[in-house]
Amino acid sequence: MATRDEIVASIRKAFPEGVRLLDGGDLPTFVVDRAELLRLARHLKDDPGLDFKLLADVCGADYAGREERFEAVYHLYSVTHGHRIRLKVPVREDDPVLPSVYGVWRAADWFEREAFDMFGLRFDGHPNLKRILCHPAFVGHPLRKDYEPGQRWLLREGEQDEPVWARQPHEDDDHFETQVINLGPSHPATHGTLRTVVRLDGEIITQAEVEIGYLHRCFEKMAERHTWKQVIPYTDRLNYCSPMINGVGYCLAVEKLAGIEAPPRAQLIRLILSELSRIMDHIVCIGANLNDLGAMTPFLYMYKAREEIYSILEACAGGRLTISYVRVGGLANDVPGDFVEAVRWILRRVPPLMNDMEKLITRNRIFRDRTEGVGVIAGAEALDWGWTGPCLRASGIPYDVRKAQPYLGYETFDFKVPIATTGDTFARYIVRVEEVRQSLHIIEQALERLQPGPIICDEHHVALPPKEQVYTEMEALIWHFKLIMEGARIPAGEVYGFTEGANGELGYYIVSDGGGKPYRIKVRPPCFAIFQAYPHMLVGHMVSDSVAILGSFNVIAGELDR
Amino acid sequence: MSSTPEVIVCDPKPMGLLQRLYVIEVLKGLGVTLRHFLGNVFRRTYTVTVEWPEVKREYSERLRGRHILVAREDGSPRCVACYMCEEACPADCIYIEAEERDSDSVEFEKRPKVFEIDLLRCVYCGFCVDACPKEAIIMSRVHEMTFTTRDESVAGLDVLLQKKPLRKEDMGYRPYYGKPHSHIELPIPVKPGGLLG
Amino acid sequence: MTSRDLSISPGGGSEERAAARRPDGSQVFLTTKLDALLDMARRNSLWPFPFGTACCAIEFMSVMMSHYDLSRFGAEVVRFSPRQSDLLIVAGTVTDKMAPVLVRIYEQMAEPKYVISMGACACTGGFYRAYHVVQGIDEFIPVDVYVPGCPPTPEALLKGVVHLQEMIGKGETHYQRQLAAARAAARGGADGNA
Ligand code: SF4
Ligand code: SF4
Numbered sequence A: 001m002a003t004r005d006e007i008v009a010s011i012r013k014a015f016p017e018g019v020r021l022l023d024g025g026d027l028p029t030f031v032v033d034r035a036e037l038l039r040l041a042r043h044l045k046d047d048p049g050l051d052f053k054l055l056a057d058v059c060g061a062d063y064a065g066r067e068e069r070f071e072a073v074y075h076l077y078s079v080t081h082g083h084r085i086r087l088k089v090p091v092r093e094d095d096p097v098l099p100s101v102y103g104v105w106r107a108a109d110w111f112e113r114e115a116f117d118m119f120g121l122r123f124d125g126h127p128n129l130k131r132i133l134c135h136p137a138f139v140g141h142p143l144r145k146d147y148e149p150g151q152r153w154l155l156r157e158g159e160q161d162e163p164v165w166a167r168q169p170h171e172d173d174d175h176f177e178t179q180v181i182n183l184g185p186s187h188p189a190t191h192g193t194l195r196t197v198v199r200l201d202g203e204i205i206t207q208a209e210v211e212i213g214y215l216h217r218c219f220e221k222m223a224e225r226h227t228w229k230q231v232i233p234y235t236d237r238l239n240y241c242s243p244m245i246n247g248v249g250y251c252l253a254v255e256k257l258a259g260i261e262a263p264p265r266a267q268l269i270r271l272i273l274s275e276l277s278r279i280m281d282h283i284v285c286i287g288a289n290l291n292d293l294g295a296m297t298p299f300l301y302m303y304k305a306r307e308e309i310y311s312i313l314e315a316c317a318g319g320r321l322t323i324s325y326v327r328v329g330g331l332a333n334d335v336p337g338d339f340v341e342a343v344r345w346i347l348r349r350v351p352p353l354m355n356d357m358e359k360l361i362t363r364n365r366i367f368r369d370r371t372e373g374v375g376v377i378a379g380a381e382a383l384d385w386g387w388t389g390p391c392l393r394a395s396g397i398p399y400d401v402r403k404a405q406p407y408l409g410y411e412t413f414d415f416k417v418p419i420a421t422t423g424d425t426f427a428r429y430i431v432r433v434e435e436v437r438q439s440l441h442i443i444e445q446a447l448e449r450l451q452p453g454p455i456i457c458d459e460h461h462v463a464l465p466p467k468e469q470v471y472t473e474m475e476a477l478i479w480h481f482k483l484i485m486e487g488a489r490i491p492a493g494e495v496y497g498f499t500e501g502a503n504g505e506l507g508y509y510i511v512s513d514g515g516g517k518p519y520r521i522k523v524r525p526p527c528f529a530i531f532q533a534y535p536h537m538l539v540g541h542m543v544s545d546s547v548a549i550l551g552s553f554n555v556i557a558g559e560l561d562r
Numbered sequence B: 001m002s003s004t005p006e007v008i009v010c011d012p013k014p015m016g017l018l019q020r021l022y023v024i025e026v027l028k029g030l031g032v033t034l035r036h037f038l039g040n041v042f043r044r045t046y047t048v049t050v051e052w053p054e055v056k057r058e059y060s061e062r063l064r065g066r067h068i069l070v071a072r073e074d075g076s077p078r079c080v081a082c083y084m085c086e087e088a089c090p091a092d093c094i095y096i097e098a099e100e101r102d103s104d105s106v107e108f109e110k111r112p113k114v115f116e117i118d119l120l121r122c123v124y125c126g127f128c129v130d131a132c133p134k135e136a137i138i139m140s141r142v143h144e145m146t147f148t149t150r151d152e153s154v155a156g157l158d159v160l161l162q163k164k165p166l167r168k169e170d171m172g173y174r175p176y177y178g179k180p181h182s183h184i185e186l187p188i189p190v191k192p193g194g195l196l197g
Numbered sequence C: 001m002t003s004r005d006l007s008i009s010p011g012g013g014s015e016e017r018a019a020a021r022r023p024d025g026s027q028v029f030l031t032t033k034l035d036a037l038l039d040m041a042r043r044n045s046l047w048p049f050p051f052g053t054a055c056c057a058i059e060f061m062s063v064m065m066s067h068y069d070l071s072r073f074g075a076e077v078v079r080f081s082p083r084q085s086d087l088l089i090v091a092g093t094v095t096d097k098m099a100p101v102l103v104r105i106y107e108q109m110a111e112p113k114y115v116i117s118m119g120a121c122a123c124t125g126g127f128y129r130a131y132h133v134v135q136g137i138d139e140f141i142p143v144d145v146y147v148p149g150c151p152p153t154p155e156a157l158l159k160g161v162v163h164l165q166e167m168i169g170k171g172e173t174h175y176q177r178q179l180a181a182a183r184a185a186a187r188g189g190a191d192g193n194a
């Protein structure tokens, strides 16, 4: 791992001009002149000492009032060295154009489209720069600060977006007419709301395009309108298969910014429930994938475990799915007295169900024939697309945030990172199965360490004081009042918080202006990056394979579209 | 690599003859489903169905169901119309109108004239409960609700205000101090029985 | 938009329905009996179309799975084709981008059709008072039963289904009321001619 100074020195040396280092911050942050962006991007990617192969996130930000109103923000990560940097490219409102880095990292594809959609930043050289989340009849750029959050535009039947090529008749080499087929957005195998348009030559897909945004619920705009605490229920609804992990990621990022830390017991409970959520998520992913391939039974068996994990979450937090359990600085409540026994019960419960499922599936020839060699992606290519998580690990790159940059004390636990080298749909399945086992192992160790203690820190400028103090002490009541009416004051600054979500690196880029509400929150959803490779991977496969591939990505629309 | 994480390579083994023959593995799989089937027919070993509505699953004491406005002894709401819950609500679904009340204490000089919660807007996050400085609003375990019109769903004082003394079974999410008293019942209780008991 | 053509007029209430089913002629009597029988059959074998878009769809999955098992109420045949289903369960947030799809699906469903709106988002938009979210699907299609919650517990949805079954039995669903009103109007017209 290169230290911060080494990174800075190396970049300074190559770029004496056009690149300016900002002081402080959680990551080395450079303000880059847009004329230098492409050259710098190549350098960052190709220089072996820097080796930023993963473009984690690209987003826009609006600083109304500044001369250079908009900013494009890039987050980079080096899987080999384990370091990160942030780049910022300011542009003026009357000329919001900057070069696209799609030629350097393909991961920029959808991220840049999103920045265009949300802020109107134009990326020169992007192959397909059009709206991605909002519908085509939408007017304006919603994340600009002057956009009214409630301003809706109606989309009428017939105005939906069509890929340009889908409208043109096309003949293949043998002069047979090819067909354009539309899958989704309401289709049993699309898991919610995605739409794929494919061109078929016989049964083989020759061209594909994906449309997303059918579940764009304006999380980021809503977050700007609510206090830091009120954002928590919104985060639950990002990846709704594993809500706990989102909340943990958000609160860790805010805590980083506020410079506070949750007490050890809270950390441990967060960890246990995160791992339980990961299991739940993998259960749904595997189950739904199998279901799409025609194997209903395993889903029915495994869902039992999921329902029982719900029981635990509900007893801890009060909600089954959208639990809103994490708070900035700790947790909402302490866990019930019989928490440990209940989790142990789950630990005993899951393995037999997993075994049953494996007996049905893993050695089943039909399943293997349908998944092996389908949707193959090589590690380097996957990284170029911005993949993380189980899907990347199935292609042989052992990047796991829990190991690479541990949080919540993951470094003290004994677990292994499952990888596979084939990078196909079967590999993604088998990696998930093994991850469930590893999660069980982590939980087992964590339960041993659970000690009584406080569950929320006593920094009352961010965390609500306990109720009994509110009723009895004046000072606590004043804090309580201020926190509810104005929101917690989080110091001005920016932070990129990252955790290992069930699908990969879940990042929160948070900007605070010191007020009671976030100035900007950008979520880096893992499946957004994964899914953008999908249309490219489809080419050469059959339609039935597309279902298998899609299922193995575990695309969660709530997180994808936010 | 900064530190090579310990990895397990779980590449699939090539299919053996038995697997390629297909039938044997499928029979094994059928064995699993048959075990579940027979186990359920004779002993209900694997049945987990909660036989709602005859059997109601009891949720924990933290379930966030419909709200309750806690009453004082004289039956008037404990709420002092301070608007904190309204402010804390991410869904903006609480509407309060305050009025003066005759009271000797400054602490209780106001009370709600109108207190409405749009139960269809509400996301049952419990933040109003967290926000209330008087423990005047708590949540019940009433979660089975249906409406046929949207107007029906706006619950006013008549619905929300607690009428009977609060029983423990009714109360859901509410402030806790000291020892958390909520418990987890696993496995989820279902109706016992089956063909052979 | 389409919503306007689909919505019923406030007047189309139970009175007209009662008028339509008054046994004042053998023919009407027969259709009444037949209707009652059909309604009974229909309400005990609903074929849901799960229009699951978001988190509520996960809870809908729970309802289908072993712990709750919607099939105990005769509604296990989940169909992903609107042509084969008569109960539209909208589970999840509907965005403006999705709204035309929802309307299209509703229109494609074979009659009689019923709609359950599951969860805060589908009912009112929930806490997404935002630029891309439909503030309640009743902007576009008529809704018979609203199930609150975010997401509703499985019991709540089961109750919603049972409630709908009762409504069908009593002829109170949107579709039945509209049908009754149409019949009453037709007969009223015929009487007038004679
Ligand atoms: S539970 Fe949440 S959404 Fe519902 S009224 Fe209370 S604060 Fe508002
Ligand atoms: S916070 Fe409590 S006291 Fe204040 S208005 Fe709400 S319910 Fe009443």
Ligand code: SF4
Binding pocket: A237, A322, B123, C054, C055, C056, C057, C091, C092, C093, C118, C119, C120, C121, C122, C126, C149, C150, C151, C152
């Ligand atoms: S009502 Fe709640 S759980 Fe259901 S889709 Fe909306 S946000 Fe998700």
